[in-house]
Amino acid sequence: MSSSDTGELVTDPPRRRMAREDRHRQLLDMAWQLVSNEGTEALTLGRLAEQSGVTKPVVYDHFGTRGGLLAALYREFDARQTALMDAALQASEPSLASKARVIASSYVECVLLQGREIPGVIAALASSPELERIKRDYQASFIGKCRTVLAPFAGTGAIASAGLWAMLGAAEALSHAAATGEITAAQAEGELFETIVAMVARNASGGVRQA
Template identity: 35%
Template sequence: MSGQEPAEVRRRAPRLAKAERRRHLLETALRIVREEGADRLTLGHLAARADVSKPVAYDHFGTRSGLLIDLYRWIDIERVTVFRERLSAGCRTLDETAAILAAAYIACAGDTSDEFHAVGAALTGSAEKAEVFQELLDQNVQMFVSVLEPHAVMTGPELERYCVGIVGAGEALAAALVRGRCSEEEAVRSFTGVIRGGLLASGR
C-alpha cells in the first residue's frame, strides 16, 4: 500500500459538528434550488454537492420530503431573524416602523420567484406542508409582536391577537398582489395603514 488515502476520501468535506454539518447541508440545498431549481434537490444530489456521503444526508433529513420541509422552515426562520434584527436597530417612530414592516413583508410574501416559494411549490400535496406553514405564520406573528411592542399600549395577549390579524391581512394583500388585483405600492400602502391604524386606535 502507498499509504495515501483514496481520492474519494481526500475530497470529502472536513468533519463538522452535527449542527454545523446540518447548516452546511441546508446552505448547499439552498444553492441547488437557487441555481438548478427545486426539482433537482434530492438527497443524493445534495450529498454530491456538499461533498458528503449519502448516509450523512439521509441521517440529517431521512427523506426528500423531510429535506424540503426543513429547508422551507430554515429559509423562513433565517429571513425573519435578519428582518427582526434590522428593525430592532435604532429608534424609529410608529409610522417609520409600520412602513418598513409593510414593505418588507409584502415584498417577501408577494415574491413568487424566490427560493421559499420554489420549495413550497415542490411540497405541494405534502401532508406536512400545511402544518409547517402554520408554524411559520405563528413565528411571523411573534416577529410582529416583538417589533411593534414598543409602540403598543395593549396587553401582551391583546397585542398577540392584533398581530395575528395583521399577518392575516398581510397574507391576503400579498395574495391580491400575486393575482394582479393591486400593485405592490398599493398593497404596501394598505398594509401600512392596517399596521399603524390599530395601534393608534388602541392608544386613544
C-alpha cells in the same frame, strides 16, 4: 497511494472527515443551489447526495426524508428573516411609519437575498399536512410578532387577525413578484408598507371588527 519521482510508493494522507455541523452546512448550501438551478422538483435526497459528493446514507442521516430537507430549508429562511427584522426593529424609531417600513423592507429583502428559491420551497411545503403545519406555525409566529409591534398604534391596542393574515398574503405575493422581476423591490416594499399602515389605521378607527 502514489509514486514519487524516485519510483518509491508514497502513502496519500488520509482524508479528514468533515465535522457534522460543517457537513450539514455544505448540504444545505448545495440544496439551495439545486433549487436555484433546477427547481424544487429536482431536489431529492439522492440528487443532493450526488451533487455533494457523499453517499445517500449521509444525506438521510441529516434530513431523514425529502420533507425533512424542505423543512430545514424553510427553518433556515425563517431564522434569517427573523434575525434581520429583529435587528431592524430594535434600531427603528417608535412610530407606525418606521415600524411598518421595517416589516415591509425586512420581508422583501430576505426573500430577495434568497433569490427565487424560497417561493418554490414554500410552495413545496404544501405537499403534505405535516409540512403545511410547519409553514403555518412559522406564519403564525410572524403574525404574532407583527401584532405585538403594531398594536401600540392601533388605538384599541388590538389588531384584527384577518388584517394580519391579509398583510402576510400581500407580503408573500409582492416578494415573489419582486423575486421573479415582475416588479421592483422598491415597488414591493412600498406597496407592502401602504398595506400595513392602512390595516393599522382601520383598526385604530374601529373600521374592522376585532378578532
